Amino acid sequence: MAKSVKKITDMEMKPANAHAAGIDIGSMLMMVSYTDNDGNLHLMEAGSSTEQLHLIAQTLKDSGVTDVAMEATGIYWMPLYEVLESYKMRVILINASHYRNVQAQKTDVKDSQWIHQLLTYGLLRHSHIAGDKYRELRDYLSSRSILQKNKSDTLNRIHKLLSQMNIKVQQLISDLEGVTGMILLRALASGEQDPEKLLSLIDVKRLKASPEDLLKSLESIHKRQHQILLNELLMDYDHYKMRMKRMEQYIEQVLKELIPSQGGMESKHVAPKTTKARKNQFDFNLKGYLDQILGTDLTAIDGLEEASIAEIIAITGSDMSKWPTAGHFTSWLNLNPRPKVSGGKLLGQQRRYNNNQATQCFRLAAQSLWKNKGPLGQLYARLAVRKGSQKAIKAVARKIAVIFYHMLKNKTSYNPALVGQDEEQRAKRKLKLFETQARKHGYKLVSLTA
Numbered sequence: 001m002a003k004s005v006k007k008i009t010d011m012e013m014k015p016a017n018a019h020a021a022g023i024d025i026g027s028m029l030m031m032v033s034y035t036d037n038d039g040n041l042h043l044m045e046a047g048s049s050t051e052q053l054h055l056i057a058q059t060l061k062d063s064g065v066t067d068v069a070m071e072a073t074g075i076y077w078m079p080l081y082e083v084l085e086s087y088k089m090r091v092i093l094i095n096a097s098h099y100r101n102v103q104a105q106k107t108d109v110k111d112s113q114w115i116h117q118l119l120t121y122g123l124l125r126h127s128h129i130a131g132d133k134y135r136e137l138r139d140y141l142s143s144r145s146i147l148q149k150n151k152s153d154t155l156n157r158i159h160k161l162l163s164q165m166n167i168k169v170q171q172l173i174s175d176l177e178g179v180t181g182m183i184l185l186r187a188l189a190s191g192e193q194d195p196e197k198l199l200s201l202i203d204v205k206r207l208k209a210s211p212e213d214l215l216k217s218l219e220s221i222h223k224r225q226h227q228i229l230l231n232e233l234l235m236d237y238d239h240y241k242m243r244m245k246r247m248e249q250y251i252e253q254v255l256k257e258l259i260p261s262q263g264g265m266e267s268k269h270v271a272p273k274t275t276k277a278r279k280n281q282f283d284f285n286l287k288g289y290l291d292q293i294l295g296t297d298l299t300a301i302d303g304l305e306e307a308s309i310a311e312i313i314a315i316t317g318s319d320m321s322k323w324p325t326a327g328h329f330t331s332w333l334n335l336n337p338r339p340k341v342s343g344g345k346l347l348g349q350q351r352r353y354n355n356n357q358a359t360q361c362f363r364l365a366a367q368s369l370w371k372n373k374g375p376l377g378q379l380y381a382r383l384a385v386r387k388g389s390q391k392a393i394k395a396v397a398r399k400i401a402v403i404f405y406h407m408l409k410n411k412t413s414y415n416p417a418l419v420g421q422d423e424e425q426r427a428k429r430k431l432k433l434f435e436t437q438a439r440k441h442g443y444k445l446v447s448l449t450a
Contacts, residue, residue, distance in 0.1 A: 015120045021060050022116030023070040024108045025077050031108040032056055033116035036063040043109060053080050057087040065089070069119040071096050071111070072127060081129070092119065093127040128332060130317040137254045138314035144247040148280050151240035158185065158233045165226050168217035171209050172202065177279055189230045193222050248283055251310075255289040258318075286310060294318055296407050300414035302376045303365035303400060312404070315358040320409035326402045333359045335398040359397075362404075366396035375419040376400065 021034035030052070032044040044059060046052045060068065068084055069092040070077055077093065084091045094115070118124050130138070155176055162169045167188075173181045183201050192198060195218035204211060220226075259270075270288040277283045287306045290313075291297055298309050323329040330336050338350035369377045370384070376396060383392035399419075407414060431445075438445050 016122030017067050017120055019064050019066040020116060020119040021065045021068045022112045022114070022119055023056075023068060023080070024111040024115065025070050025073045025080065026108065027074075027076050029108065030056060030080065031112040032060070033109075033112040034060055034063060034065050035116075035120070043112070048076070048079075050079070050083075053083045056080070057083050057089070060084075060089065061087050067092060067119060069094055069115050069124050071115065085132075092124055093129055094124050095127060128316070128322060130315060133254060133258055134314050134317045137251065137258070137310070140247055140251045140254065141311055141314050144244055144251065147240050147244045147247065151237060151244070154233055154236045154240065158230065158237070161226065161229055161233065165220040165222060167220045171217045172207065172214060175279075185230065185234060188220075189227060189234055191227055193220060195219050245283060251282075252284050252289070255286075255293065259289065259292045282307065294408055295411040296413060298404060298407060298414075301365075301400060301403055301407070302372055302374045302416075303369045303396075304404070305365075308361040308365060312358045312361050315356070318408065320405055323405070326405040329405045330398050330401050333362065333398075333401055335359065335362065335394060335401055362397040362401050363393055365400050366393045369396060375416055 018035060018039070021032060023033075024031040026048070028048050030046045030048060032042075032046065034042055034044070036042060042063070044056070046056050067090045070080065072093050072095065081091055081093065115124070129135075159169065159176060165188075169176060169181075169184075172184070175181055176185070180202055184198060187198055187201055195215045198218045199211070199214055202214075204214060207214065209217070256270075270285055270292065273283065273285040287297075287299055290299075290306060290309055294309075294313065298304055299306055320329065323332060327336065333356060334352050334354050338352065340347040340350055366376075366380065369380045370389075371377070372380070376399065379399065380392050380396045383395050387395075403414070403419065406412065435445050
């Protein structure tokens, strides 16, 4: 039976935004396509200097442009984004893969005009960019992470140098960066070679090896270059350590500015850290700042630590309303399954790769749960047996991201019982399946605990 067809009188696409502009970004050249107040189309070519960027922004402002779209090209978009944002324009950063399937020769002019046209008809999707303060926090956290890696590389080179000196440091101490390890290293750097004097600096009661073995481990092949290089490496270590402390001061300052004011009053005071920071931990009370900024304790989620949460919110911000649902959020993180279906058949799963640091934090949180006895740890263990560790990490990372989304959006506390409900329902379904199979074969299940 034929279906009735409704007559459509108007199929014409109407502009959704007449005050739009599209910009093709390059390292040295910016090509701008925009429509002025009179509806006239303009093309503008400009350089990439700060003066030229302000000229672009002022020209668009004077022409009545309110929305500007541009492609995320390397890092060259960042200065222009900052300038346009300062002129109170709505800047839309787009993914190039969303609009490049066009049958035309690629040029800077055509790219800018195509972006302009798509924005005019409302066909572009805005990439997520966190607020200015969160971007500042992200830069500081990224710089501290680089310094931390450099410090770790320096410790590895120190360990290699000790091996060249034939000092069996692995038999003496487990952590070269600890108090005992630093005392021993600075003594060696000062020129001390006597194994007995070196051993006197170490608390031997806490070591399993015998005093004879410890003395043998400290007998070194000492040359002039060893002492010089050890001094240089320790200077590098102290330098990176000092710069990490200084970067933490900047991070703490931004966190203070991110704390929302209470009814126009000054923000709450964050108590200082009571315990001594270990190795790469922050020297200030990072958790206290995060609790006040976010309005909930996200460290209660199994696998998430305060440093990881800081890195996540530096990318996502604290406003989860940008994603309508948790599914939108996990899709943006590339943690959702993406089945390929054709003709009603599942052909496989699409693979997408991204370098989203927030995604990496959720995946690392999931990976750390392989020995956890809580609901999330049980989920990881079950999936790892059935589907392998890689799929288990992605699935549990998605689960953590969903909990993160709801807690941050609704300002609720973490409830492990709600997370464990899935496990209880799974156990009930499994028991029901066993009972059905037993009935089919004429058996009846009997509980041994009854």
